[in-house]
Amino acid sequence: MAKRNTRELILSVSLELFNEFGEPNVTTNHIADEADISPGNLYYHFRSKDDIVLELFKRFLVRFKPLIDIPENILFQAEDLWFQLHLSFELKGEYRFLYRNLADLIARIPDLDKAMRGLLMRERQAAWNSLSGLEQAGALQIEPLQKDLLTDNLLLALTYWIPFADLREPGGLDNSTAQISAIARVLLMVTPYLREPEKTQFTALAASYLTHSA
Amino acid sequence: MAKRNTRELILSVSLELFNEFGEPNVTTNHIADEADISPGNLYYHFRSKDDIVLELFKRFLVRFKPLIDIPENILFQAEDLWFQLHLSFELKGEYRFLYRNLADLIARIPDLDKAMRGLLMRERQAAWNSLSGLEQAGALQIEPLQKDLLTDNLLLALTYWIPFADLREPGGLDNSTAQISAIARVLLMVTPYLREPEKTQFTALAASYLTHSA
């Protein structure tokens, strides 16, 4: 709601509406209406609707990149993974419209296509590096093939868990409670490959988050 | 391409175009054009575009329901799971436009919303029952909480693996090779909880499928 200026207002209103109704179902008139400005004014500040989407994506990107900038040889603790997931899901929840219509957005907006594919590749690498970190810390033991598959499965969950949860319980991810549940579920994909004592410790930790929140 | 009559032609052309370009990016004019009929003729056979989508969904449903009609107390072998996954992914590949735009389709078409949510619930139950079957056959050992989480993760993969793979490699799922790789990946989500000898046996089987196909 921060009304620093009209441009910012348009962006924040757009983000809200996109998240709630899905980007294809929100017209520039709806945005202008909700922001209490005229359609013409909106087009003074943005050349097109896609331009709004791209600006929102850019802002998402700026905050997301540091989160997946995980060096290859980091010494990673299990708690680090938890924390990293928490920040990541929180941010994606804020910009969840991007993930709800991923396929069509990138089909329509070439610039977004390029950027998003690159982002997914980076994120995959980040997940892979995280697992490597756990290995080096002695907490994780996994075969190379399994590691590769687990990485893909993690990336799948990181990409589509929010739309998936929204599907089953629309608007259910508005509260942080549901998000914590999501994080726990993703984390538990890793626990089968953890060694003791981390395995038991983490299963219990995730379980406790789950039970008092889902 | 089966041209039994115009109605069937429209359906098969629609399915092809929807799968290739995404349903929102295919207009009724495109369909008519590709089917070499007039737009007016299309609307003689279908009241609306949504009507076409619904009819396609109905046909998907008729073939999919038997696949997820898995009794609660079935004695399940690991191979059964593999086979079931194979049929399931093949069918979903045929109708993959449904999964590419799931959120928006059900937001727009109320009848589809109801049916699709019901279907997802059934499919989740089917996955759960499959795990139960493996437990009863002595092949699977898993804690109740883990079982629940695994079921959700399986459902996530069953729902979004195809759009996810399409994202990374557009059109990559056209050949059955890529689909086998997908099945192997999903199946490997279960292997950490399998007992010996099934565990080793299945890891090897899935790995062999993966290596000579991906």
Place this chain on the structure above:
DNA sequence: GTCTATATCTAGATAGAC
């Protein structure tokens, strides 16, 4: 910077002849 009014375009859908 903001408004009103309007242009343009495209999609879904219909009417009526054949």
Place this chain on the structure above:
DNA sequence: GTCTATCTAGATATAGAC
């Protein structure tokens, strides 16, 4: 059943006054 021609609605985007 099929066609041509057309309507209507709604969305993006622009023009020009204030």
